[in-house]
Amino acid sequence: xxxxxxxxxxxxxxxxxxxxxxxxxxxxxxxxxxxxxxxxxxxxxxxxxxxxxxxxxxxxxxxxxxxxxxxxxxxxxxxxxxxxxxxxxxxxxxxxxxxxxxxxxxxxxxxxxxxxxxxxxxxxxxxxxxxxxxxxxxxxxxxxxxxxxxxxxxxxxxxxxxxxxxxxxxxxxxxx
Numbered sequence: 001x002x003x004x005x006x007x008x009x010x011x012x013x014x015x016x017x018x019x020x021x022x023x024x025x026x027x028x029x030x031x032x033x034x035x036x037x038x039x040x041x042x043x044x045x046x047x048x049x050x051x052x053x054x055x056x057x058x059x060x061x062x063x064x065x066x067x068x069x070x071x072x073x074x075x076x077x078x079x080x081x082x083x084x085x086x087x088x089x090x091x092x093x094x095x096x097x098x099x100x101x102x103x104x105x106x107x108x109x110x111x112x113x114x115x116x117x118x119x120x121x122x123x124x125x126x127x128x129x130x131x132x133x134x135x136x137x138x139x140x141x142x143x144x145x146x147x148x149x150x151x152x153x154x155x156x157x158x159x160x161x162x163x164x165x166x167x168x169x170x171x172x173x174x175x176x
Contacts, residue, residue, distance in 0.1 A: 041133035065114035068096030088123035120156030
C-alpha cells in the first residue's frame with residue numbers, strides 16, 4: 001500500500017504541475033503576452049523538469065513509474081542541439097506491473113506503470129506547446145488544438161490517478 005500511496009502522491013504532484021502548465025499556455029494566448037513567449041516557455045520547461053523528476057522518483061529502490069525496469073530513469077528530456085526542439089523519451093519498457101498476492105487466488109498490481117502516464121500523450125502535448133512558444137524564434141501562442149490536446153492529456157492523467165485510487169482502496173479493503 002505504501003508503494004501505491006507514494007505513486008498516487010507523485011501523480012498528484014504531476015497533475016498540479018500540469019494544471020500550472022495549462023494556465024501558462026492559456027495566458028500565452030493573451031495578446032499582451034506576445035513579448036513574453038520565451039519567459040512562458042521557460043516556466044513551462046521548469047514544470048516539465050519537475051514532472052520528469054517526479055516520474056523518476058524511487059521508493060524502496062524501485063522507480064514508482066518504471067514498471068519492472070529498475071535500471072534506468074523511466075523518462076528523460078532532451079533538446080536537439082541543431083533545432084532547439086524539446087522532446088521526452090522513455091527508457092525502454094516501463095509498462096510492467098509489480099503484483100502482490102492478496103489471497104490464495106488473487107493478486108493485485110501495486111504500481112502505476114509509467115506507460116499509462118506516457119500513453120496520455122502528456123509529454124507530447126507539453127513539448128509541442130514549448131516548441132510552439134519558442135520555435136522558430138520568435139515563437140507563437142499555442143493553438144486552440146494544442147491547448148485542447150493538453151486538456152485531453154490532463155483528463156487522461158486524472159483517469160490514471162482514479163484507477164490507482166481504486167486499486168489502493170481495493171488493497172485497503174483486502175488488508176482489513
